[in-house]
Amino acid sequence: MSEPMLKVSGVHTFYGAIEALKGIDIEINAGEIVSLIGANGAGKSTLLMTLCGSPRARQGRVHFEGEDITDLPTHEIVRRGIAQSPEGRRIFPRMSVLENLQMGSIVAQPGSFDRELERVLTLFPRLKERIAQRAGTMSGGEQQMLAIGRALMSQPRLLLLDEPSLGLAPLIVKQIFSVIKEINREQKMTVFMVEQNAFHALKLAHRGYVMVNGKITMTGSGAALLADPEVRAAYLEGGH
């Protein structure tokens, strides 16, 4: 079997003296959508941030396409082909939508801007309507689309999404998830997604991980996890 695209082995991350990640092992293969679900404070976002080198893992290794990226600075990791749509979107509020997208293409191949822009605007027609608007004046859903679009502009091979459904109306959530599915199918984009919305995230994912208190407690295919009584009880009951 071929090497996984991203291999996280035995990663421990600390905030000061507090151990947020207690030995995480995760593998993501090229072309997959992998979802990581868990409750508030389980360490999901910390894992995503650790992949990007901020905070840094104190123990354990992160390999991306065979290369050890554990100790690389954040901007170097991004240059290897990992793009992140960070928690809370973090778009540039005073810049226009187009400028935001332009910022995304910093590490992309020169000359790819027009093609990538076309692609992102086709995925999110709403962004095209808002292209000259100041990003901070858009709705939450539009900002989320922009955050994902901006990440895509860098032509990544691995897309990290941190809670893309956070604070969005159900209809918008559906839209966002269908776009994620489309990116994966059409562009063969590998996606690693952190979500609280376990139902949608697992339905979409090829495989899933469940995190509790900084440890991975369960793993399996998306469908299997969705059917698992324990997962249902902890993350799905009452919701759907």
Next chain:
Amino acid sequence: MTMPSHAAGAPHVAAKAVDWSGSLRDAGFAAFVALLLTVPLVGLRTIDRPTGLGIEARPEEVVASVLLVFFGRLGLGLIGQGLALPVLFLALAAAAVGLAIPLPTQVLRLVLVAGGGIIALRAAFAVTTHRSKLTLAERDRKMDRVAAQVQHATKYIAPVAFIGAVLLPMTPLADRQLLDIGILLLTYIMLGWGLNIVVGLAGLLDLGYVAFYAVGAYSYALLAHYFGLSFWVCLPLAGLLAAFSGVLLGFPVLRLRGDYFAIVTLGFGEIVRIILVNWYQFTGGPNGISGIPRPSFFGLAEFSRTPAEGMAAFHELFGLEFSPLHRIVFMYYLILALALAVNLFTLRIRKLPLGRAWEALREDEIASASLGINRTNMKLAAFAIAAMFGGFAGSFFATRQGFISPESFTFIESAIILAIVVLGGMGSQAGVVVATLLVIGLPEAFRELADYRMLAFGMGMVVIMLWRPRGLLAHRDPTILLHGGKKPATGGAAR
């Protein structure tokens, strides 16, 4: 000043009846605040006595200003309650009284005339538009629109201003004093534009910008003093040395953020000044350095009646009558060129990856890093480039003054430059010019106000922060647009 009175939000029907007790209470409160402020600021005056400093009380001025504030506030309140017309007449009468009748002090006269005038204007506005008062949000939006329009108009105003600045020395108006003020303004505009790179574009609050100004000034002064190098050799060297000191400072402090960063830059500014004071053998300490050579005409000629050996005299070279004004005019053009160079650089860099990365850093550091921006390098670049421009301005300052001492590089200079950038609207080039005219130009114009100059300065700042909290011209235009807005694929300008 306009605090939102309770009449502001009241519906029109209710505004018909005049709320006397409310208005009086409001005016009384304003008078009380005025009392608290004027007792220390106006009521006490230090005077030089043979025995030492003494304090003289001036109760009548306090009473006068408290009364003026009371009636002014009452008038403002009543404008919003359907009594605009009487208020208009009374305010005009007050202004006329201020003009006609001899008053004990000039300041009282100014306050009476200006205050009466402003209230009369507002009343007239209310009478003509039949609108009692704009709400705060309405006013803000209106001002934003005006600011955006002004900023769009700068496209046309800027060339006119530029031509005006170029032609100024050739007009008969240009005497020594006017040119000196022009040079002073241009120096601050250049410093403001330089600091705007760090504060406005990269979003780093630098409270010690004057340090680089000092490094530039002392670089030239010391190089000229010890090695006899000319201004034209030293100008680039001063820029380089200042940029180097920017990098030197940058390495340790750029890991810090926000307030901590600001405090460290403040400290750096002081360190540079204290070194200059204490390194007596090298820098001349508090006595400074005098006899700094004036610049020559690009190394070709000198601006003196009797040039040194081997040099031509400027007036002979061009067959002109000798005039001491020639050098001043040359200085004026020199600083104009330097300032414009900074401006062109900033306008250009905003459209290049480096400038865009700075703006992204200002907006959100974490997001910038996650997009592959090397934060440290970008910030260092901003720091070094801004420091370099500060260094240029500094060596110009040294050659213009002919004398420098650490006293010229105190914290207040940093504060003034920062005030120019913030009041103008961070990141706005035109804003820097407008703010410089206000902050540097107005105090020069109102020298007659003497001691009250700084009071007026403070008041101006408060007014700007009340009405335009994000700066005078804070509107920001995007640096790229789609062609025609329809076909993104043809966005050739995007890259």
